[in-house]
Amino acid sequence: MxxxxxxxxxxxxxxxxxxxxxxxxxxxxxxxxxxxxxxxxxxxxxxxxxxxxxxxxxxxxxxxxxxxxxxxxxxxxxxxxxxxxxxxxxxxxxxxxxxxxxxxxxxxxxxxxxxxxxxxxxxxxxxxxxxxxxxxxxxxxxxxxxxxxxxxxxxxxxxxxxxxPLGSGATMKLVVNGVVHSLNQAVSEALVLAERAGVDRRAAYEVFAASAVAAPFVHYKRAAFEDPDGTPVAFRLDLVAKDLALLEALAAANGARMDQADTNRRLVGEALAAGYADRDISAMAAFLRST
The missing domain is CATH 3.40.50.720 (NAD(P)-binding Rossmann-like Domain)
Incomplete structure (x- = not known):
């Protein structure tokens, strides 16, 4: 056994x-x-x-x-x-x-x-x-x-x-999550812009999924972006904030600029202040719709 x-x-x-x-x-x-x-x-x-x-x-x-x-x-x-x-x-x-x-x-x-x-x-x-x-x-x-x-x-x-060596995995997880959080912000902004310009949400997402931006993240978060109220939370925004703080500390310790991460951290902080801490990462789109 x-x-x-x-x-x-x-x-x-x-x-x-x-x-x-x-x-x-x-x-x-x-x-x-x-x-x-x-x-x-x-x-x-x-x-x-x-x-x-x-x-x-x-x-x-x-x-x-x-x-x-x-x-x-x-x-x-x-x-x-x-x-x-x-x-x-x-x-x-x-x-x-x-x-x-x-x-x-x-x-x-x-x-x-x-x-x-x-x-x-x-x-x-x-x-x-x-x-x-x-x-x-x-x-x-x-x-x-x-x-x-x-x-x-x-x-x-x-x-x-x-x-x-030990620490390499933790380092790369923060690096990868920095990209994930950037993708999430980019998809959220683009989707809300398409909606406000008169394109149906699902039609817009179909374009994302069929285009050059169709990373695996775009596919596996599709249901969450299209139906935010009917999809279970997979990755809370308060944990996104935690990741971004760790990423910025890692960047500071290694002398690396992280301008995109700085912006993402500020925007996630705004979403948390607005009561989105327990919402899924994809709720950045819902937050943007409310502003």
Missing amino acids: DETVAVIGTGNMGAAMVARLRAHGRPVTVFNRTGSRAAALAARTGAEVATSARAAAASARVVVVSLADDAAVAATYEGTDGLVAGLRPGAVVAETSTVSPETVRALAGPVAAAGATLLDAPVSGSVPVVERGEVTVLAGGDAAALDTARPVLAAFASRVLHLG
Whole structure:
């Protein structure tokens, strides 16, 4: 029988990963700070529920972490009931959260002291892409540890790219998300302009999907842009704001200009101030319609 996999964090992305792992026959133990969410996921998928991050980590050779931000990640690793306290010697932790490269590097020491190895392994793709098993894992860290984790990652990823030392994956995730957020802003602005100039929303989007701008993002966000009130939230705007802040910090540390990211961050901030924090990334179009 396949070894148990621990998944810590059962938000939208973590829950989708658990469902894929269970569909592949993997035993899975889950932990979430909001226990009811983990229990509901376990009821749907047949996963086991752990009472702490420590207990979840103790159950598995490969631990997958999927959390909202740097503070949540750091808190989950620390303490007597934290992830590090439960790690088995030889375990591999795949940190799939979108966080600062410095956060990942800071966690590597405590993980290594427990006899385990930390990978930064964020994924490029949204919840529907996880559900199809087609995300790309952007991995940084030890190659042998990545080989240990690959069979687990393959349950929800079609490609696993090893980009270099620890922190490389986190760096590239922020870089890629910078492009995604720029695409989102460009599509939002163009769609609202077409509508205000008298072109039907779906007709306008059909042109986007059939033209040179038809990136994968344009296709998989189509339903969200065309029917914003009838499509589930996949990527909240408050998390977009978090990504853009991390991207700007990374750029500042490396002396890179990010004029487009600066503009996007300002506009997302306006949308958050207007009450759009819990809306999907595509709700930037709805925000623009309201201004």
